[in-house]
Amino acid sequence: MTAPHRPWKPRHRLDGPEDAPVVVLGPSLGTSMDLWLPQLPALARSWRVLRYDLPGHGGAPAPDGPLTVEELAGGITDLLDGLGVERAAYAGVSLGGAVGTALALAAPHRVASLVLVCTSPRFGDPAAWRDRAALVRREGVGPVAGSAAGRWFTPAFEDAEAYVAMLRATDPEGYAACCDALAGFDATARLGGISAPTLVIAGERDVPTPPRGHADRLAAGIPDARLAVVEGAGHLANAERPDAVTREITAHLDRTWRGHDR
Numbered sequence: 001m002t003a004p005h006r007p008w009k010p011r012h013r014l015d016g017p018e019d020a021p022v023v024v025l026g027p028s029l030g031t032s033m034d035l036w037l038p039q040l041p042a043l044a045r046s047w048r049v050l051r052y053d054l055p056g057h058g059g060a061p062a063p064d065g066p067l068t069v070e071e072l073a074g075g076i077t078d079l080l081d082g083l084g085v086e087r088a089a090y091a092g093v094s095l096g097g098a099v100g101t102a103l104a105l106a107a108p109h110r111v112a113s114l115v116l117v118c119t120s121p122r123f124g125d126p127a128a129w130r131d132r133a134a135l136v137r138r139e140g141v142g143p144v145a146g147s148a149a150g151r152w153f154t155p156a157f158e159d160a161e162a163y164v165a166m167l168r169a170t171d172p173e174g175y176a177a178c179c180d181a182l183a184g185f186d187a188t189a190r191l192g193g194i195s196a197p198t199l200v201i202a203g204e205r206d207v208p209t210p211p212r213g214h215a216d217r218l219a220a221g222i223p224d225a226r227l228a229v230v231e232g233a234g235h236l237a238n239a240e241r242p243d244a245v246t247r248e249i250t251a252h253l254d255r256t257w258r259g260h261d262r
């Protein structure tokens, strides 16, 4: 049975000059919009930065059941409509990147430029995500939070706990519903339909979505996409190697989205 479509109203925050072109930033499973704090000062100098929280994440209300990535992308379209934004750039980490992929496919005219960070057209075995959703619905986020640092970062990263704290604060139903969304997501055969100029950023040492089999598939499937592999970065590459990721994103946005076609 497919889940009924439920309108989803993302909790959001705007920073940067009011009249600047808009850049939407999507967070990953188990993190809040604060995942993007390392990039915020640089981006908010030139762009109107629109960050959002996934359902049940960052204190946002939890959903009342499973979600799809397409439903999450629909919420971003509604959010842009509500703010009167016709066209925006979009950058997202992992699940946030999948939302950007779905948005670029469903509403190509809304996405001026796309940055996909440590993400994938398909996040591995759907059964593993369904199992994780069931575990969290049964036992809460504790078991997945306990092992998150090892999945998200290399052992050398010293600030892991600040990010794991976001997961510990996540509502279990919100986390589980986002696992359901990852389980059901497979854009592999549709990547050729993305028309936005796309930068794919991979973490060299990303464990959940390694460059091979994930970022390389995005870059091969999306017309004219460019792949940048960030050395020494794990899954949350924008947190672990903030300067390198900020440089890549701002260079791509500078080249592709100054708002001239707003």
Ligand SMILES: O=C(O)CCC(=O)CC(=O)O
Pocket: 027, 028, 029, 030, 093, 094, 095, 096, 123, 148, 151, 182, 208, 209, 235
């Ligand atoms: O927490 C993990 O195991 C990684 C989850 C994942 O790949 C999706 C995401 O980070 O949004």
